[in-house]
Amino acid sequence: xxxxxxxxxxxxxxxxxxxxxxxxxxxxxxxxxxxxxxxxxxxxxxxxxxxxxxx
Numbered sequence: 001x002x003x004x005x006x007x008x009x010x011x012x013x014x015x016x017x018x019x020x021x022x023x024x025x026x027x028x029x030x031x032x033x034x035x036x037x038x039x040x041x042x043x044x045x046x047x048x049x050x051x052x053x054x055x
Contacts, residue, residue: 005015 001018002015005018
């Protein structure tokens with residue numbers, strides 16, 4: 001893409017927007033993806049199974 005912009009002499013401003021717009025769009029879409037839940041560690045699972053083990 002950069003080679004095409006340079007070969008057609010489209011200018012720095014066009015090059016900036018050609019890379020900035022997809023970057024911002026990608027960041028917004030990444031924020032819209034729901035976060036993955038962390039699987040509990042084995043120690044946490046053991047504590048959940050035995051309610052009287054820890055206070």
